[in-house]
Amino acid sequence: MKARVHVMLKTGVLDPQGEAVRHALGAMGFDSVTGVRQGKVIDLDLAEGATEADVTEMCEKLLANTVIESYAIEMG
Known part of the structure; x- marks a missing residue:
């Protein structure tokens, strides 16, 4: 199973x-660009049985600094 986490500054x-x-x-x-927000993408290979709740816990504890960053999870 795979998960992709998108982390961006709030x-x-x-x-x-x-x-x-x-x-x-x-x-x-490229004068038409008026703003850029840079983030990161983290791809995780997970063992069978891993859940989105597990990935959320990973984000909360390590992958994102939730004070200044937000994250979105894609499971697949």
């Missing part, structure tokens, strides 16, 4: 990497 949290990407894209002529 709205309102400064994203210096996203801002650097936005600035670089503008310098390359």
Whole structure:
């Protein structure tokens, strides 16, 4: 079984990497980009019987800093 976790900074949290990407894209002529938020994707290979609740616990304890980040889980 596989799970994919998308981790992003919460709205309102400064994203210096996203801002650097936005600035670089503008310098390359991509003027239509007005904002960039950068995050991370974590792919997990899970043993049979693992549940979304297990992955949620992983996110809460390690994979995401829930003070400043939000996460979304895809099971499949």
